[in-house]
Amino acid sequence: MVCGAETSLKPCGDVIVHTVCAHNCGGRARLACTVRKGKLVRVAAAPAPDEAYTGLCVRCLTLPQWVYSKERLLTPLRRTGPRGSGQFEPVDWDSALDEIAERLNELVSAHGTQSIAFARSTSGSPYHAFGRLSALLGGGGSLNCYGGIDMAVHMGLNSTFGYKGMYAQHANEWTDRLNSRLTIVWGHNPAETSMTAVRHLLNARDGGCRVVVIDPRYSATAMHANWWVAPRPGSDLPLALGILHVLLRDGMIDRDFLLKHSCAPYLVRLDDGQYFRGLPCADGKREFQLWDEQDQGPVAISEATRPALEGRYLIGDVAVATAFTLLQDMARDYPPDRVAALTDVSASDIVELAHCYWEAGPVQIGVGYGVDRYKHGELFTRAVAAIAIVTGNIGKPGAGVGVQSHHQGFHEASLGPEPDLPPWAHTISTPIIEVGRKDLPIRAVFSQGDWINQRSGDMNATLDFFKSLDFIVTVDHFHQLTTQWSDIVLPASTFLEATAPTRDAVVFGNSVYLRQKVIDPVGNSRPDFDIERALAERLGLAEWYCETSEDLTRHVVDGASHSAFKHVTYDRLMEAGGALRLDVPTTPNIQYENLRFETKTGRAEFYLEELAAVGEALPVFEPDHEALPTHPLAKRYPLVLIQSHVRQRAHSTFFNTKWTLEIWPEPILELNPDDARDRRLLTGELAEAFNDRGRVVARVVCNPDFPPGMCNISEGWKQNQYVAGNVQELTNSEINDAQTAVWGHANIPFFDTRVDVRAVAREGSEA
Template sequence: MSGNLQVLGACPLDCPDTCSWIVTVEDGEAVKMRGNPDQPYTRGALCVKVNRYLEHTRAADRILYPLRRTGPKGSGQFERISWDEALDEIATRLRGIVDEHGGEAIWPYNGTGSLGYVQGCEGVAGRRFWNMLGASRHWLNICSSAGSSGLRRANGTAGGMDPENIARAKLILLWGTNTLTSGHHLWKFIQDARADGAHVVAIDPIRTRTADQADEHIAIRPGTDAVLALGLLNVVLAEGTQDEEYLAAHTEGWDDFREEILKYPVERVAEITGIPAATVHSLGMRLAHTRPTAIRATMGIQRHAGGGTAMRTITAIPGVTGDWRHPGGGVAYSTSDHVHFTIDTREDLLAEPVRTLAMTRLAAELPSVKCLFVYGANPLASTSDTNRIRREMLRDDLFTVVMEHFPTDTADYADIVLPATMQTEHMDLHAGYGHLYLLWNEPAVSPPGECLSTTETFRRLAERMGMTEPSLFDTDLELAEQLLSSGHPSLEGVTLDRLRKEGWMRMSYPKPFAPFADGFPTRSGRLRFPPPGKAYVPPHTAGKDGLTLITPAAHTFLNTIFGNNPELRRRSDKPRSSRRESEGRANEERSGGVIEHAPVVLVNAADAAARGLADGQRVRVHNANGEFLADVEISDRVAAGVVASPKGRWPKFSPGGAGPNAVVDERDADMGKGAVYHDNIVELTPV
């Protein structure tokens, strides 16, 4: 790697944009990273987070060698060991657990740290190895499963409209999505639509960055989105603008669903959603008379008790209006179901069926687990009910291995920590869940220290355990070839050689792409409307006293990735008072240079006054599950009854060592065992 190279790659992070990037390498060192100007979705731009990615790969706290715990669990005290020592200890412990408790006592806990199909969660990296051991299956359901389940019940697939086609829309509903923070490349297509006269509405409990830039912000009560959808359709029916031809040709259950819509007149919708009746009616009129209408709804909308039903009811809107027939109309949630790779996890390697463990139920299921093997995840910061998880991870009889880049809260509880490569150091194949492009990531530099890729780690572990099954040792290029071998029409013309040379390719879908203009991939070929009485599931918080806590994405973190970056942590902080500054300096001195950063909790002025709270005051945010400490920011960005504290901070850097997930209940949404991060009641008490 001598001389000057321009290496094509792709962002691996849990974001719909999956950007194409170019890394400049000089004499073996990555010196610059920029968005690929030739890629139609990236258009040369990266986000505020990924702009610091090269800096992140060289951070002083990067884990470069295998580590073995020397202090108590949770202390973060480790010693450096060799790979041989680490592999020997893991192999010995795994054999012992399988012999004594069976393979199902092992939980491979894989998260969305990388969305790669070779190294990351999308291709279920390591599953062949775990199948050989008979380990429990891991259900990666924490992010989007409720919404995906709702869409599949309606449309037969979670794949919807091509987000690029939003540029053709005349009415754009950004529903429960903060585009400028969580997928800002879509905004360029929204701007294209606005230049052509489109009206943009942000429907969100919080007045986000995106809501500030929209033509209209509608503050909805959390968890009542399905009711608003029914109310808007009520106006459509009153105007008589439903698409009767489309309804007759491409939907089923319309007569019953029509009766359900009629139960939600504007006045009733206003009472349930907290939206003024005039606003509901006005938006209903726009929807009734504007074609095409595009709805962009992402994962935040479905993180409550009725999340799956909400997405199912929202996707019914273009079925009634006929927007599914128009390029630029429909719902864009995720494009993942338009990706048709061959993901061969070799289920035939299992000697017998095994149980499936849902990652949203980590606290409840850990008592039955003897080995927790975590990769691409930081559950002690990202998963519900972290206090119960922490107590379980203190168990002496739980052998925990964490494959990581940095010393996260979860890594502190590991028995063995394995150093993992980052995206510029390994190869991978990607497909965005917010567009229709495939991307290749070529390694730009050699891994630092003794870091290994996920695939290489499992190859070495399989060898150490004496496994001989050939598929366990497939190279990364062989795995990529297998992924592209499905023969699906969407991959026509796509080859690995071409991807490696060009860096990205659009899948072979028409442009413009209207996936449901002529029907749906359901058994009947029709959109299935919600059955009678099943179009709305109230949130758990409905009718309860207290404040509904929302934990939206932070602008400077992606889940908990970058939560250890000093500059991005600094940018995430609300400006401190002089008292808070002096406390911060004292904390820095006490903690050896690591400043504690308190989360901020946004509180409406009425709720603050009722509790005697002042701006900047530190409070306990608490309920029966636990508590975390936060600094109050009195703000009109949240309505009365709602408080918001952005996710992404590491608990270990927060006062009290806890974050917002300490108060999030481990409950299931109505579909897909989805998480309920936005469906929890809390109270605020001054510290």
């Protein structure tokens, strides 16, 4: 078959259309979709421009069932019963859109544009976010609910290496794993969640790279590893600090890298924790200072002859020390014996991990989002970044640290910007974690996807917030929990049913792809952009929606200024069938190969002066995780509840496909057999997981892959699939003040959740 997105006729009359998956697993598989008499009947892998990235996962195989699901929204709906009752009547598009525009105008007139909040979930339409409408609304812009999911690991990496986007701190390209002698897969299970990526890991292992998986549970990836390390849930940070301790204690450091490319030699004031800056220069700026061992005094970086890596000094009446000295001091607090007690990983294994890391050669640490969902996930990635920095495992083949689940470690090439909006158009960012927990002016929510079920911890607090609102609109593909609580529901077409502006073009790996329409919209659904345009017209904003979808996609492709797009244009993409290799080297992309970092020092910074006031300038262990056994709730609720990702879903997407439900038809509560025995529970019995926030009832499965003290209900089940309650009633939504101080929002600590479990006599009633 020719590589391309053009259609081709088969002998039986079937049409094959090539497109690219839109869902949030990071694989971005290129798909060959078989259409028969206008209906999608089969999905298979289509050739990618680079054969190394041809492939797809089990989820894509179920797309025909997903797009024609019985939960599919087929027409606009208006609420008729009490909010939350799920009682609706069908209405025509004009009536629904007119009512929405009227209600939004009324609220803006009475309460201002900040009374309207736009929010979205990854289970919503995957390629358009109503961002233009939210910025233009009312001539002043509305609230944009953002953040909260899978961001802590990026916060830590961005803090250390410089901001690259909240989801853009990745490890080296997947194919670079063959260059590693040791790969640490930390809090990541690509065998289930990144199935198009795991083969590169297995190829590396078979080529002689040692694979270490660090995960409390024995995952599908751990079974393929050379070494599985199982820390206690929530103790990844002290484990990383224990490794760092051994590296520094035993002199396993790259001194040259530390001096030239990190903040290690920078002097830090001991009184306020800020970097020491000398007298103002001619331009009025004050330069960072190092201690010059030849001159025996502080000098600017540009003047240093022999900078000191370690030391404490007195400059006038100001006591200072190098950042590396402070890192050493901090790491001394985490010797192997102490870390063993905190993590349940033996002291000898901690020492061996550190020595393996140093001695192997180029080493990669690839993190996933399993370590993200604890309160201090950003401190963890800052700690593993410090491990890579002190050993010089940055910016070279086979070495690095970063998120290793998405985008294949893409080259630094991005599409062009979207068309300009007027200067007055903007949105006001509002952290998701604060919605329903802080006093906000929101009176209406315009939601995409199942926001309640997927984007908030402590769901009952979110429902209380929804009950207080004047108006709720949801745009979605399916009937879900958020649609149940809405006043107007609009049926959106999926990525298979429409071309979409701007996000219809995607860059990942070493190629650029166009996402093509495969079938006509199902039922009376409409593409997101058409919905947004129709609302804009009713709100007096039609002048900002003059382009077609093709115009907007052409704009971002042809407007890409990066050299990788030298020979890439929209027309050439179309001629090539929707997929072209970028003008990038044939060798794998190496993050930070030029050793330039977009930080204030231009170096990798394991020391953050911005957090000195809260005691987190270095990635210290904060023992206030709810998941830790020392937490006050531990005696009352002895089990840590996580929500693992599984091969059947991408977050909650594909919750309703028939084939996967035949294999796994309902939510299950997985317990270690010892914990189940203590509670007199057997596989197949109903049990209730509960805490002070809420409850959920599900069927028990005894699973020794989970350690004692840990239980699991996999992510992405919907409200109507539980016997009673919802796992999100239980989850923690504590706000991390340090994250908020630096980034303006905090990550939701979903896994920092303690529960207990008890038997249920029959469905819906306690024993």
